[in-house]
Amino acid sequence: MSRHELDCRRLLCPMPVIRTQNRVAGLAPGDELAVTCTDPGAAKDIPAWCRINGHELLGIEHGDDELVVTVRVGASEDG
Amino acid sequence: MSKQRKAVALISGGLDSMLATRVVQEQGIHVEGINFFTGFCVEGHTHAIRRQERAKPKRNNALWVAEQLGIRLHIVDIVDEYKDVLLNPRHGYGKNLNPCLDCKVFMVGKAHAWMREHDFDFIVTGEVVGQRPMSQRSATMPLVAEESGVGDRLLRPLCAQRLAETLPEREGWIDRDRLHDFSGRSRKPQVALAAELGIEDYAQPAGGCCFLTDASYSAKLADLWRARGNREYDLDDIMLLKVGRHLRPRAHFKLVIAREEGEVKFLQGYRRQFTHLLPTSHPGPLALLDGRADVDDLELAARIVARFSQGRDADKVRVEVVPTGGEAQTLEVAPLATDAIPSGWYV
Ligand code: SF4
Numbered sequence: 001m002s003r004h005e006l007d008c009r010r011l012l013c014p015m016p017v018i019r020t021q022n023r024v025a026g027l028a029p030g031d032e033l034a035v036t037c038t039d040p041g042a043a044k045d046i047p048a049w050c051r052i053n054g055h056e057l058l059g060i061e062h063g064d065d066e067l068v069v070t071v072r073v074g075a076s077e078d079g
Numbered sequence: 080m081s082k083q084r085k086a087v088a089l090i091s092g093g094l095d096s097m098l099a100t101r102v103v104q105e106q107g108i109h110v111e112g113i114n115f116f117t118g119f120c121v122e123g124h125t126h127a128i129r130r131q132e133r134a135k136p137k138r139n140n141a142l143w144v145a146e147q148l149g150i151r152l153h154i155v156d157i158v159d160e161y162k163d164v165l166l167n168p169r170h171g172y173g174k175n176l177n178p179c180l181d182c183k184v185f186m187v188g189k190a191h192a193w194m195r196e197h198d199f200d201f202i203v204t205g206e207v208v209g210q211r212p213m214s215q216r217s218a219t220m221p222l223v224a225e226e227s228g229v230g231d232r233l234l235r236p237l238c239a240q241r242l243a244e245t246l247p248e249r250e251g252w253i254d255r256d257r258l259h260d261f262s263g264r265s266r267k268p269q270v271a272l273a274a275e276l277g278i279e280d281y282a283q284p285a286g287g288c289c290f291l292t293d294a295s296y297s298a299k300l301a302d303l304w305r306a307r308g309n310r311e312y313d314l315d316d317i318m319l320l321k322v323g324r325h326l327r328p329r330a331h332f333k334l335v336i337a338r339e340e341g342e343v344k345f346l347q348g349y350r351r352q353f354t355h356l357l358p359t360s361h362p363g364p365l366a367l368l369d370g371r372a373d374v375d376d377l378e379l380a381a382r383i384v385a386r387f388s389q390g391r392d393a394d395k396v397r398v399e400v401v402p403t404g405g406e407a408q409t410l411e412v413a414p415l416a417t418d419a420i421p422s423g424w425y426v
Binding site: 010012013014015017018021022041044045048049051052053054065 | 116120137138139141142143145146150151152153154155156318344348
């Protein structure tokens, strides 16, 4: 298991979801990805995307102007 | 046991693709969704810019629909590839800069490539004959199937009974009798089917699925192309056209002026790419200058920005002007009178 980071600052939805999806496709089940976003919509979209595609939402940290959404890659067959 | 057949459905976030998917799911087909992001989609972004909307971000309807249907959703970024569709549509534009028919052909073609790559059997769309003036006429439905290369593996469950039989029907994967014969612009059959399937909550998008069907957005895009002398654009351009007031006082430059705090924040992200102006003696909006500006132009730009500041009635307003990579300077200017801004400047 390894931990990765993804910078989605300034990207508006659905770009943070797309970047997360594409990054996760290259990770192994159990890996963690911390996605930093400035679009508050990501706090809804990334969790929804996780639920749909079988990944686990580990948490959302809200900062002043940023939020970090952390995801654990699920055991799904092809991202 | 017969093989589990699999379909990929084009999911827009609206009711039609939701219904089409459900109809096929009801027949035991495994469905996954695909959603294309052109950059112009109404879904997502602008909601995130304006402040009152930041407080209550909207859901992404495509993701939401997928969750309701219990299907996976693959979102595909086609911003770059879509340029060729928008700039060179073989079938031309709709009422505004929407190349709907070419867009459909392109998306179905992309879904087809995805289908083959992932070993799926056919494609599902929520199209209805006669629903949209351009892309969903009865004459154009076969054209989409043909030009996209997908042929008879394209199933439109909502109007299939009005169209030629497709492969999934012929092969018995799908029972044609349990498909539909909707046509025209009336939404009644969809609403009734939704009720029948127990679907109560769904998005009702007004008009098309993207900003290109919007007259004022299309005008801004056309203005940008005209001013640049070419039709290049990137994602930043697309986004900036959705934000702020756009005024073009001279052919060679335009101003994008924030209307509220959320837009100020958003435009701040572009300060390094554009000359920007900000009133300093009075509270006022951040503005970006797109184009070329000489000394006189900068003064004019500062006077316009001053007009939108709280110093609009003052004799003088100080405006900081920061060129890209250059020294900031402060101009002291008389705000332009409201009636000195011709309506033709508003893009
Ligand atoms: S409205 Fe926009 S996204 Fe929808 S078919 Fe037309 S061009 Fe494509």
